[in-house]
Amino acid sequence: MKLLLFFALVCALVLGTSFLPVAGATKDTKMQLATTKFVEPVTLMGKTLQGEYLFVHDDAAMERGEACTSVYRGYAATADKLVVRFHCAPVARQMAKHFTVRTKLTAPGRIELIEFQFGGSSEGHLVPIDLETAHVDLVPHN
Numbered sequence: 796m797k798l799l800l801f802f803a804l805v806c807a808l809v810l811g812t813s814f815l816p817v818a819g820a821t822k823d824t825k826m827q828l829a830t831t832k833f834v835e836p837v838t839l840m841g842k843t844l845q846g847e848y849l850f851v852h853d854d855a856a857m858e859r860g861e862a863c864t865s866v867y868r869g870y871a872a873t874a875d876k877l878v879v880r881f882h883c884a885p886v887a888r889q890m891a892k893h894f895t896v897r898t899k900l901t902a903p904g905r906i907e908l909i910e911f912q913f914g915g916s917s918e919g920h921l922v923p924i925d926l927e928t929a930h931v932d933l934v935p936h937n
Contacts, residue, residue, distance in 0.1 A: 830850070
């Protein structure tokens with residue numbers, strides 16, 4: 796019984812964190828994960844998001860100048876669920892208590908995601924404005 800309780804506690808701690816270490820990386824290198832649900836349509840890099848999405852940020856890829864942010868439909872980071880991948884621009888922010896997205900109204904009825912920030916982090920991630928220079932991989936809708 797104690798073993799089962801211990802296992803449940805460990806699972807809760809692992810699932811509750813947004814910082815995951817990368818195997819074989821330095822201890823400062825991390826991946827951040829968060830899920831969110833968009834009730835209203837929101838545009839991100841030319842793609843319309845509505846429903847549940849997983850945001851993944853890879854610090855090691857950012858340091859290499861590669862696309863560091865991936866957004867997936869649903870809760871699984873699988874290739875068939877990838878919506879968009881891009882290189883964000885870090886910006887200093889106050890510590891966020893929970894995953895936060897910042898948007899702007901670009902036209903009547905059109906909301907664009909311009910930044911996101913993981914809970915427990917004091918770094919925001921700006922979405923690039925120029926698609927041609929953003930190191931963006933757009934995935935066609937099926």
